[in-house]
Amino acid sequence: MNLRFRIFKNIMKQGFQGMWRNRGMGVASITSISAVLMILGIILILILSINNFVMDTTTKFDEITVFLEDDINDEQMTKIEEKAKENEGIVSIIFESKDQALEKFKEDWGDEAYLLDGLEKNNPLPNSYIIKIEEIAYAQNLVNSLKGLDGVEEVKYDKEIIDKLLVVADYIRLGGIIVIAILVFVSIFIISNTIKLTVTSRRREINIMKYVGATNNYIRGPFIIEGVLFGLIGAIISIFIVYYGYEYFFGLVNERLYSLFSVFLIAPTMIFTDIAIIFSAIGIGIGALGSLVSMKRFLNV
Amino acid sequence: MIKLVDVSKEYDNGVKALSNINLEINKGEFVFLVGSSGAGKSTLIKLLLKEEEVTNGKIYLNDIDITKVPNRRIPYIRRNVGVVFQDFRLLPNKTVYENVAFAMEIIGAHPREIRRRVPMILSMVDLSRKASSFPDQLSGGEQQRVSIARSIVNNPPVLIADEPTGNLDPETAWEVMKALIDINGRGTTILMATHARDIVNSMKKRVITLENGRISRDEQKGGYELEIPNI
Numbered sequence: 001m002n003l004r005f006r007i008f009k010n011i012m013k014q015g016f017q018g019m020w021r022n023r024g025m026g027v028a029s030i031t032s033i034s035a036v037l038m039i040l041g042i043i044l045i046l047i048l049s050i051n052n053f054v055m056d057t058t059t060k061f062d063e064i065t066v067f068l069e070d071d072i073n074d075e076q077m078t079k080i081e082e083k084a085k086e087n088e089g090i091v092s093i094i095f096e097s098k099d100q101a102l103e104k105f106k107e108d109w110g111d112e113a114y115l116l117d118g119l120e121k122n123n124p125l126p127n128s129y130i131i132k133i134e135e136i137a138y139a140q141n142l143v144n145s146l147k148g149l150d151g152v153e154e155v156k157y158d159k160e161i162i163d164k165l166l167v168v169a170d171y172i173r174l175g176g177i178i179v180i181a182i183l184v185f186v187s188i189f190i191i192s193n194t195i196k197l198t199v200t201s202r203r204r205e206i207n208i209m210k211y212v213g214a215t216n217n218y219i220r221g222p223f224i225i226e227g228v229l230f231g232l233i234g235a236i237i238s239i240f241i242v243y244y245g246y247e248y249f250f251g252l253v254n255e256r257l258y259s260l261f262s263v264f265l266i267a268p269t270m271i272f273t274d275i276a277i278i279f280s281a282i283g284i285g286i287g288a289l290g291s292l293v294s295m296k297r298f299l300n301v
Numbered sequence: 302m303i304k305l306v307d308v309s310k311e312y313d314n315g316v317k318a319l320s321n322i323n324l325e326i327n328k329g330e331f332v333f334l335v336g337s338s339g340a341g342k343s344t345l346i347k348l349l350l351k352e353e354e355v356t357n358g359k360i361y362l363n364d365i366d367i368t369k370v371p372n373r374r375i376p377y378i379r380r381n382v383g384v385v386f387q388d389f390r391l392l393p394n395k396t397v398y399e400n401v402a403f404a405m406e407i408i409g410a411h412p413r414e415i416r417r418r419v420p421m422i423l424s425m426v427d428l429s430r431k432a433s434s435f436p437d438q439l440s441g442g443e444q445q446r447v448s449i450a451r452s453i454v455n456n457p458p459v460l461i462a463d464e465p466t467g468n469l470d471p472e473t474a475w476e477v478m479k480a481l482i483d484i485n486g487r488g489t490t491i492l493m494a495t496h497a498r499d500i501v502n503s504m505k506k507r508v509i510t511l512e513n514g515r516i517s518r519d520e521q522k523g524g525y526e527l528e529i530p531n532i
Contacts, residue, residue, distance in 0.1 A: 007409040208390050211350070212451070213380035214407040216373070 011218060015225025022198045026230055029194040033234030033286060034241070036187040037279050041242035043176045044275065048266045054169040057162075062091075062136060066129040066146055067153045076151035083145055084131055089138030094130045101125040126153060136162050184286060191290030195227050199294055223291045231287025235279040242279075243272055302328045302459060302490045303349065308358030310344050310514075318344040319514045322358070326492060328458070331485045333501050334494040335525055336511035342494040345511070346463050349492075350382060351375050363458060380408060383452030383460040383489075387467035389444045391436040397423065397447050398432040404451045422450045426480045442473030446480050453484055460484065462493040466500065474500065501525040 019026055066080065077095075084093055096104075102125055106113040133139060139162075143155045199206070209219050247268040254265050303326040310319040319341045326332050336342050347353040348360060351367055359366050367378050391400050398419055405415045423429050426446040436444055445465055452460055462481065466474035478500055485491045495501060501508060501524060508523030509516060518526060 002411075003409045006411070010406055010409070204390070205392055208392065208403075209407055210376075211379060211384045211390075212404040212407050212455070213376045213378075215376040218376075218407060 007218060011221035012225060014222035015229065018198060018202075018222050018226040019229045022194075022226065025194045025197055029191045029230040029290075030234040030237065032190045033187050033231055033283055034238040036183045036286075037235060037238035037283060038242055039183055040180050040282070041238065041246070041275060041279070043179055044278070045242075045246055045266065045271065047173055047176045048271060050169055050172050052266050054165055057165060062133050064131045064133065064139060064142060064155060064157045066131065066155050068127040068129070069151050069153045070126065072127070072151035076149075080129065080146065080149055080152060083149060084129065084142065087138065087142045087145055089134040090142075091132040091134055094132075096128050096130055098123045098125050098127055101128065136166075184282065187286050188290045188293065191227055191230060191286055192294040194230070195223055195291045196294035198226065199223060220292070220295050223295055224288050227287035227289075227291030228284050229287070231283035231285070231290075232280065234287075235283030238283075239276050239279050242275060243268060246271075302326055302330070302363065303492065304361040306359045306361075308348065308360060309356050310341075310348060310353065311356045317514055319348075322514075322516060324509065324516065324519075326490060328490055329485070329488055331482070331491045331504070331506045332493070333504070333506060333508045333523075333525075334492060334511065335496070335501060335508060340511040341514040342511055343463070344514075346461055346492075346494060349461060350384060351378055380455060381457050381459060383449075383455075383457040385445070385448050385452050385460065385462040385465045387464040389436070389441075389448045389468075391444060391447055391451075393436055396433050396435055397428060397439070400436070400447055401451045401454050404454050408455060410455075418454060422454045425483065426450045440473060441469045442476040445469065445473075445477045449477070449480050449484070453489060457489070459490045459492070462491065462495075464495055465493065466495065466497050471499065478504075498525040 066084070068077070068080075081093060084090065099120070102116065102119060102123055105125070106116055109116065131142065133142065139157050143157065146152055146155050206219055250265055250268050257265060303324070305322050305324040308319060308322040308324075309317070311317045322341075322345070334342050334345065344353065348355055349362070349367075351370065355368050358368070360368050362378065363381060365378070370378055392403065395403060401419045401422060402415050405418065410418075420429065420432070423432055426449055428443060428446055428450065431439060431443060431447075436447065439447065445468075449460075449462075449465070460481075465481070466477055469477060474497060481491055481493065482504075505522045507521050508518070508525070510518040510523075510526060
């Protein structure tokens with residue numbers, strides 16, 4: 001245990017030394033990692049905000065209205081109710097009578113509600129069931145199961161809007177992931193080149209280490225630590241830039257955005273932890289992977 | 302200590318470097334390996350260090366068949382074999398002391414042990430006064446002795462020297478030989494590949510001669526019997 005600890009300490013020491021000696025190129029690596037993570041941050045915030053918007057919107061469309069025929073009898077009504085309950089994801093089933101529907105209408109119309117006066121006697125609105133569901137994904141099955149039942153006049157929900165919205169959100173997410181993947185790849189390449197320079201300049205040392213019987217992990221260790229440190233520093237820098245940058249932008253834009261489109265951006269405090277974790281993980285990952293890639297060739301002796 | 306059984310090596314490009322080598326070197330021996338360039342000396346050393354894999358045969362080091370050792374265990378094999386090269390291979394930005402200590406740090410030796418052992422080894426090769434010098438402040442002979450000190454600091458039972466005097470003038474070459482003889486006297490088995498006719502002839506040690514990848518001679522108290530090629 002003691003021996004392992006000493007070896008570990010040696011590797012750590014050499015890793016930090018390597019980073020310091022290599023600081024010129026290190027600045028380049030750190031900058032490129034920061035830049036990549038910043039772009040990633042912007043994409044991430046974009047995706048999260050769009051996600052937020054889509055989620056928000058879909059919950060507004062989580063109702064299905066089943067319009068009933070006027071001459072429906074009790075038996076048919078219970079059957080419809082039972083049939084609906086058989087489906088997954090049902091939150092509530094509420095019966096809305098003609099009269100209630102008219103009341104609602106009046107409320108919605110507010111000051112112009114007087115125009116509806118007199119309709120009570122010959123109410124054109126149908127009785128209906130308003131079925132709330134957990135997620136819009138459950139809607140299609142529910143609609144299919146109710147359509148064509150005796151006493152059902154029509155089943156309505158805003159399928160198309162939601163479907164389009166979901167498709168758009170999917171594309172945006174996919175596009176974001178592709179851009180992120182490309183950027184991560186590029187930065188692995190950049191860091192591996194930086195580390196390769198150190199490795200090359202220390203080839204002699206590595207060669208000697210091998211002949212004296214250093215294990216591959218012992219040789220690789222310091223370079224991986226160097227890469228990880230570059231990645232981590234890059235991540236920390238970009239975390240702060242993205243967070244404070246976004247906070248500023250949020251303060252500037254959120255109110256107006258809401259008043260225009262009734263859409264909220266995702267709040268900066270809500271994403272700080274996520275961004276910190278994701279950035280650190282990616283930064284460290286890029287650093288470690290970059291070093292590993294650049295070391296591969298040198299270890300085959 | 303070292304035993305080769307029917308060892309052959311053919312490189313990927315078809316060059317046959319060694320054919321059916323059988324060889325046994327006992328503990329404490331001092332053995333010269335001679336042969337013209339291309340005779341297979343370097344290949345033999347590379348096989349012993351497991352830098353290259355044998356095509357056929359077995360190589361035993363301390364009764365372990367190293368041809369069967371998996372790659373990740375190679376470092377542990379190399380800890381039993383000190384190596385000295387013609388070009389010294391010292392780290393230019395480290396002092397003499399640090400160059401030697403480096404070999405001990407790599408295997409995780411205790412700092413107290415390093416502080417005790419490095420000065421001892423340096424005095425063995427007569428370099429105590431130069432402990433804090435950098436390699437470029439030393440003569441060739443001194444540099445080679447630092448390299449020898451580094452190769453034996455972890456106390457390997459075998460020391461392989463690949464033309465250790467190749468870059469040195471005859472006088473400094475003898476400094477290096479004295480260090481090697483001294484180390485051999487303390488029980489380390491030494492295998493030295495060389496072209497230095499004078500050294501081989503005056504040492505009266507075992508000489509193994511390689512020609513075209515085969516052992517053509519193996520004599521106790523032998524001499525450098527290769528003919529000088531007509532140029």
